[in-house]
Amino acid sequence: MLICVPDVLSKDDVADFRRIMDASGWEDGRSTAGAQSALVKRNEQLPPNSDVSRQLGKRVVSAITSNPKFISAAIPLHIFPPLFNRYAAADGHHFGIHVDNAVRGDHLTGARIRTDLSVTLFLSEPDDYDGGELVVEDNYGSHEVKLPAGSLVLYPASSLHMVTPVTRGVRVGSFFWIQSMVRDQHARTLIYDLDTAIQGLVARLGRDDPETVKLTGVYHNLIRYWAEV
Numbered sequence: 001m002l003i004c005v006p007d008v009l010s011k012d013d014v015a016d017f018r019r020i021m022d023a024s025g026w027e028d029g030r031s032t033a034g035a036q037s038a039l040v041k042r043n044e045q046l047p048p049n050s051d052v053s054r055q056l057g058k059r060v061v062s063a064i065t066s067n068p069k070f071i072s073a074a075i076p077l078h079i080f081p082p083l084f085n086r087y088a089a090a091d092g093h094h095f096g097i098h099v100d101n102a103v104r105g106d107h108l109t110g111a112r113i114r115t116d117l118s119v120t121l122f123l124s125e126p127d128d129y130d131g132g133e134l135v136v137e138d139n140y141g142s143h144e145v146k147l148p149a150g151s152l153v154l155y156p157a158s159s160l161h162m163v164t165p166v167t168r169g170v171r172v173g174s175f176f177w178i179q180s181m182v183r184d185q186h187a188r189t190l191i192y193d194l195d196t197a198i199q200g201l202v203a204r205l206g207r208d209d210p211e212t213v214k215l216t217g218v219y220h221n222l223i224r225y226w227a228e229v
């Protein structure tokens with residue numbers, strides 16, 4: 001399931017990110033690609049271990065970990081340090097169909113995570129470029145995603161996905177991976193759907209409605225049943 005989380009960063013934050021990124025040096029995006037994806041990846045990245053990438057990454061992590069919808073959808077255990085990429089029409093940038101590596105290591109810390117979820121945080125407004133759709137395939141077909149700057153999409157890292165060629169302008173974004181406490185995506189989706197329904201009930205009936213209290217208990221007990229921490 002694809003889950004979009006709007007307004008993770010404010011427009012002021014996005015403008016600040018863009019000012020910092022525009023003044024930074026970019027390198028070939030293939031530096032972090034696996035063997036298959038290197039064949040189809042044509043874009044640029046901020047050097048992953050650079051101070052600017054780490055500092056901006058920390059700001060992304062701080063924003064997402066204080067976002068209730070993101071936490072509910074991802075139930076994150078580990079978050080890979082966010083990376084930043086750039087697709088320019090002038091350079092024919094795109095990223096062909098691929099699956100992300102199952103395990104990623106952080107060169108600075110040596111930490112490894114299993115990639116359960118992939119995240120794309122959009123940092124360009126949709127009107128600023130043509131093409132550049134993130135296309136994710138699942139059992140229900142292909143889904144095209146292009147979100148306002150500051151919003152993100154979560155999708156299973158096991159999905160085949162691609163970024164279509166940018167044909168006008170520049171598409172800038174952040175991308176990274178999550179190891180979830182709940183490994184199984186179907187279990188995670190059930191928990192997310194239950195949480196969303198409970199939040200709706202809380203809004204209508206209040207937190208102390210007896211059935212809402214029971215369902216909240218079921219929510220926590222499902223996490224207790226499935227979580228690896």
Ligand code: NI
Nearest residue numbers: 098099100161
């Ligand atoms: Ni990918």
